[in-house]
Amino acid sequence: MKELAFSENVNFDKLANTDASYDTTIDPSYLPRLQESCVKILEPVQTEFKFYVDMQGLRTIEGRVKAKLSFICQRCQKEFVKEIESNFLSTCDEQKAKSLKIDEKLDIVELNEDGTFNLLAFLEDCLLLEIPYITSHEENEPECKEGNEWSFGKVEKSEDDNPFAKLASLKDHLKK
Numbered sequence: 001m002k003e004l005a006f007s008e009n010v011n012f013d014k015l016a017n018t019d020a021s022y023d024t025t026i027d028p029s030y031l032p033r034l035q036e037s038c039v040k041i042l043e044p045v046q047t048e049f050k051f052y053v054d055m056q057g058l059r060t061i062e063g064r065v066k067a068k069l070s071f072i073c074q075r076c077q078k079e080f081v082k083e084i085e086s087n088f089l090s091t092c093d094e095q096k097a098k099s100l101k102i103d104e105k106l107d108i109v110e111l112n113e114d115g116t117f118n119l120l121a122f123l124e125d126c127l128l129l130e131i132p133y134i135t136s137h138e139e140n141e142p143e144c145k146e147g148n149e150w151s152f153g154k155v156e157k158s159e160d161d162n163p164f165a166k167l168a169s170l171k172d173h174l175k176k
Contacts, residue, residue: 004026004027004030004120005022005024006022006024006119007119008030008118008119008120008121009112009116009117009118009119010116010117010119011115011116011117012051012059012061012092012111012115012116012117013059013115015051016051016052016053016059016060016061017053017059018051019050019051019052020050020051021048021049021050021051022047022048022049022050022063023047023048024047025044025045025046025047026044026045026047026120026123027044028041028044028045030120031045031120031124031127033124033128034067034069034124034127034128037128037131038069038070038071038131039069039070039071039072039079040069040070041067041068041069042068042069042070042081043067043068045065045066045067045123045127046065046066046067047063047064047065047066047123048063048064048065049061049062049063049064049065049088049123050062050063054091056096056100056102057093057096058091058093058096058097058100058106059091059092059093060089060090060091060106061088061089061090061091061109061122062088062089062090063087063088064085064086064087064088065085065086065088065123065126065127066083066084066085066086067083067084067085067127068081068082068083069081069082069083069084069131070082071135072135073135073136073137073144074134074135074136075136075137075144076137076143076144078137078143078144080137080141080143080144082135084127084130084131085130086126086127086129086130088107088126089105089106089107090106090107090108090109090122091106091107091108091109092108092109092110092111092117094108109122
């Protein structure tokens with residue numbers, strides 16, 4: 001396992017007060033839940049984030065995390081590559097954010113009992129939330145359409161499908 005540029009659990013308050021910032025990569029071995037949710041993590045996960053105290057005095061973490069993953073397409077059952085990216089802006093000062101009425105604009109994160117923050121799990125959660133519920137190629141991917149006849153809402157209609165036409169023919173049949 002490679003070394004992390006930061007500890008898994010960090011002191012949110014200390015990092016925010018020192019305006020700590022990171023621009024680093026995370027080895028996939030540190031992200032077991034992300035590994036379980038895809039076929040493979042193709043390269044180290046890229047992260048950029050900073051801790052700071054904003055103008056209202058909120059201790060904040062802001063940044064982005066990006067990963068290149070491979071999934072199985074749910075339509076054609078072939079493997080495909082997708083980049084997912086998450087941008088985040090979060091604070092641990094929930095009460096203060098509510099009093100300023102900006103709690104809906106920020107994600108609220110919880111600190112551990114000892115005041116530390118599980119930064120690695122937070123970054124992994126940000127990526128997991130970006131994975132589509134149903135993984136599939138883009139709609140116009142030729143690789144996915146090859147050999148498959150997909151129809152998206154186009155239904156051929158005939159007179160036999162009309163229930164009223166069937167009733168009329170039944171009525172005519174009963175009259176005879």
